[in-house]
Amino acid sequence: WKRWWESAKKLLKKDGHFFIPTKKNEPIELRSAPVSQADELIAAFNRARRPKEQGAALDQIIKLADEFKEPDKQLQPIIAAIENAAARNQKLHPELSFELLLGRDDLLARIPQLRTTHVGLTLAKMIAAEEPRLMSILPNLPATKEKRILQALPEALGERWMKYALRLMYGNNARVVSQIAKVFAELGEEAELRAAIERSIREHSATSEMLIxxxxxxxxxWRKLITPDLLTAILAAVERDQHRESRANRLRDLVLEDRELIADMFAGADVGVARDTLRRLLITPVFDELTKRSLLARIVKLYPELESMITGGQREEKAAPLVVSWSSLARRRAEHEELVKKKIPENTKEIALARSYGDLSENFEFKAAKQMQAVLGRRKAELEQMLYRARGTAFENPDTSHVSIGTIVTVRDSDSGKEETYTILGAWDGDPERHIISYQTAIGQALMGHKVGDVVTLNKDEGAGTFEIVSISAAPIDQVPVEAADAATVDAVNA
Structure with missing residues (x-):
């Protein structure tokens, strides 16, 4: 009946005696005299007060443009109104201005007799004017209009368009990334984009959205880019975004749920490459042990000779040193002590109490306590593994001839000239708001080993960019808590 009703409404509108409201809860009106569909469309546009409503009315006019007998006279005022609204809303609502401008262009293309009343109001000029805000504007546009803006980048930005489009890729969602890729392909620049993506994978600067x-x-x-390097880039992205759960979770879920992905990545790969990737997967902190083993098993299925790395060889990988500050080491030890001395014993009592209620099959308290037991046990194992690998330091006397752990690095954006400072500390010392980062992060790894004057590529929230290292200095010495110092003494004696 829905299809029948849609057909009936079209006939009622065409008849002219009926007014069909846009809202379902409003009644259909019977007119004493017919009103042409063209007049009704113009009236609907004139009733619209908000840019969004004007845009919707304009879409209907474009769709039914053949209904206008004298379009140059009937629709020229519409063109003027649309252009005025686009210019008026550009500052506060640029996405609506873009939609109105694109609608105007569609109407001008549909009816050549019409003319613009704002000669300087073009899509290319608006893109150029909104270049600093375009990254945040695009996701708010419908996909079709978003694509048209991207297609107009060469006209708007000239030779800079490819570099700017790549920046948009780094800072936007998967839909925009996909649209940009299509534009590159349509303009015959697919090879340029492939090289840029390959470079971002190699440098671990590709964003989660790009990788998805x-x-x-x-x-x-893009089949040639599906290699083991892609998996290491994915791990770097998930680690980088682990504080932004939505991004990290989408990429992590994709890797886990796509059962063919790892097989595609390793198709034809050398066993040595697989071994290096396996090592990287073994030490990543973003997967729990069960999930990690599931992924490892997929690789070992392709390379049975690497099974020893998960069994006998895994201990060697886990024993790799982990540089941490004394203060962060003290916090981890305190957490482990609380687990062992407080939380786990309390959980054991809860299990015993719940067991006393009987009928374990219907015993919610028992099931909940057992689930918590698994969580606590898993966290205890993770902490013990981390503490086993940890090597505490106060970051004294770091080598400032190059970026190393315990240094403060100032970098300058090659495009804007803006300077930013990062403090490179231990594995557990991240504080993004204060620009304190772990040496294991993607930015930390990109900076490590470089000297003053070197130019590096860093991937940030607003996209990847090139930065020159301006200065390197020593970070403040980490204060050694008493308990950490005592533990260090014990460790030294035991060693």
Whole structure:
């Protein structure tokens, strides 16, 4: 009946005796005299007060443009109104201005007799004017209009368009990433984009959204980029975004749920490359042990000779030193002590109490306590593994001839000239708001080993960019808590 009703409404509108409201709860009106559909469309546009409503009315006018007998006279005022609204809303609502401007262009293309009343109001000029805000504007536009803006980048930005489009890729969602890739392909610049993505994978600067798109599009033109390097780039992205759960979770879930992804990555890869990737997966902190083993098993299925790395060889990987500050080491030890001396004993009592209620099959308290037991046990094992690998330091006398653990690094953006400072500390010392980062992060790894004057590529929230290292100095010495110092003495004696 829905299809019948839609057909009936079209006939009622065409008849002219009926007014069909946009809202379902409003009644259909019977007119004493017919009103042409063209007049009704113009009236609907004139009733619209908000840019969004004007845009919707304009879409209907474009759709039914053939209904206008004298379009140049009937619709020229509409063009003027649209252009005025676009210019008026550009500052506060740029996404609506873009929609109105694109609608105007569609109407001008549909009816050549119409003319613009704002000669300087073009899509290319608006893109150029909104270049600093375009990254945040695009996700708010419908996909079709978003694509048209991206297609107009060469006209708006000239030779800079590819570099700018790549920046948009780094700072936007998977839909925008996909649209940009299509634009590159349409303009014959697919090779340029492939080289840029390959470089970002190699440098671990590719964003989660880029990697999600690439994994989903891997059967097409981007097949050559689906290599073991992609998995290490994914691990770097998930580690980088672990404080932004939505981003990290989407990428992490994709890796876990796509059962063919790892097989595609390692198709034809050398066993040595697989071994290096396996090592990287073994030490990543973003997967729990059960999940990690599931992923490891997929690789070992392809390379049975690497099974020893998960069994006998895993201990060697886990024993790799982990540089941490004394203060962070003290916090981890305190957490472990609380687990062992307080939380786990309390959980044991809860299990015993719940067991006393009887009928374990219907005993919610028992099931909940047992689930908590698994969580606590897993966390205890993780902490013990981390503490086993940890090597405490106060970051005294770091080598400032190059970026190393315990140094403060100032970098300058090659494009804007803006300077930023990062403090490179231990594995557990991250504080992004204060620009204190772990040496294990993607930015930390990109900076490590470089000297003053070197230019590096850093991936940040607003996209990847090149930065020159301006200065390197020593970070403040980490104060050694008494308990950490005592523990260090015990460790030294035991050694």
């Amino acid at each position: 798109w690439l994994c989903k599009e891997r059967d097409g033109a």
